[in-house]
Structures are given as structure tokens and as C-alpha cells.
Amino acid sequence: MTWQALMKEELERLRQADIPEADSDIRLLAMDVAGCTYSTLILRMAEEVTEKQAQRLHAYVTERMTHKPCQYILGTQEFMGYEFATAEEVLIPRPETELLVEEACRIAENWKDTPDGRKRRVLDLCCGSGCIGISFSKLRHGRDLVELADISDAAIALTKKNRERLQADCAVIQTDLFMQIEGKYDMIVSNPPYIRTDEIPKLMAEVRDFEPHLALDGKADGLYFYDKIIREAREYLYEDGYILFEIGQDQLDAVRGLLVENGYTDIKGIKDYAGLDRIVTARYLKSCVQ
Structure with a gap:
């Protein structure tokens, strides 16, 4: 059987199982089995597959037919140009979350040297796979002190794994929000x-x-x-420090209201690629709190 025939057969199985984006999924799964990019796989469509390759793709598709995400099947997800390991107990990195990293980097690019010469401190809270904080640290070439925090055992283990595989210079802290967090942050x-x-x-x-x-x-x-992070973060942000969130598409007004109530200013909403509200940024000015 050729790659073309095998992929056609397995694609039909995905379609019969009502798997969304079946066409892109079969390409992704076949690329992993073939060990090549899709452009290379196209050139190999007339080649015969081995029995082992056919069995492996069939097994992948069988898993996908249960609606198990490809990212969990393959164990990786690309984010900000980096390949992150995934784990079933941890949220899969999403493309729209890249906007949060991009905005954090944009803000950081405008930072001036601190009066005392210290490095800027950045906290990724509820870090999950570590994709936000690790990507930020890599893109900033280690110029800042980046810490990643989560309550989940699985998230902490996965973040440490991704820190090692991507050789990121970040600290990882297991904590229930700010309970084990010390000091102040610029972001x-x-x-x-x-x-x-x-x-x-x-x-x-x-x-x-x-x-x-x-x-x-x-x-x-x-x-x-x-609500909890916005209120508690006031004790952990330097004067004029930034706070950035990803939000649900209908939450901008509510989150903006919480920020205003708690003394934050320069509040900005950013839309995602689909035109939906997705990111909120703000600064904390203690001097403005009544």
C-alpha cells in the first residue's frame, strides 16, 4: 500500500467518527509516522509504506477516533516556534495564547535599566506546560528573571521537562497562586x-x-x-508593574471592571486572530489606589 492509499483509508475512518479537522489531523499523524515534513511526505505519496508504519498510523487514528487530541497522542505541540512536550493532565498550548507572549515581549522591549541595576522579574502564574514563561524567557534571551508557578503536580513536572528540553533559564515553583511566592515582580x-x-x-x-x-x-x-489574582497581585507588583491575562471572549468588560476596582490603569484589550477579545493588559499604580 502507498502512503496516498493509506492516508486516504485512515482519513475516511476519522471522517466516519466525526473528528473535526480530520484532513489536517491525518497529515499531522502521518508526518510523525513517516518522520518527515508534509512537503516531503507529498513527494513520497507513491512510495510503499512498511507494515510497521501502516500499523502505527492505524493505531494513531484509532486513538484519535475517541476524540483524544493529536497533541496528547503525539506528545508534543508547537508554540512560538518551540516544540513543547504535552501531558494528558496539563492543558494543551493554544495558538491564541501566543498573543499573550507577544504582548509581554513588546512591553519588555520598552523596559529601561532599573535604578539599582537589578534584572527585571517576571512571573508566569498558572503556568501549565510552561509555554508562556519559557517562550518569553527564550525570546528575551534570558535578560529577565523568569519564574513559573502552578498548583498541579503534573503541570510542575511538565514545566520542568520543557525547561530542560528547551534549555530555558527559569525557576519553577509549586504553589496555590501566591502562597509560596516571594518578592515583587515587574510583570x-x-x-x-x-x-x-x-x-x-x-x-x-x-x-x-x-x-x-x-x-x-x-x-x-x-x-x-x-478576581483573586488581581487583588493579591497588588502585593507582588512593583509600582507601575504590568499584569497580563488571557481571557474568554465575553469577559473583557468584567475583567476590566475588576482591574479598575483594584487600582490598575492603562487597561487594554487585545483581540485574537478571529477578532475575539483574548488578552487584557494593565499597570498597577499604588499611588492611584484610594
């Missing part, structure tokens, strides 16, 4: 759980049945972690 970035509890059963099967609810559930109104 806090966070992609906290923000799905309303009653919305989780309505999510697509790939998310609902396979991704960790601990990383999704933002409690009844989806704002629990924003």
Missing part, C-alpha cells in the same frame, strides 16, 4: 482557568473529555481566578 502573566463551570459539559469532546478540568474551571462565573 505577572497568567492564563488562569476561565470557563464557567456549567459551560464545561458543553465543550467539544476533545476538551471536555481529555483536558484537565482543573485548568479549565473558572468556577460559577468564570471570574474566580481573575
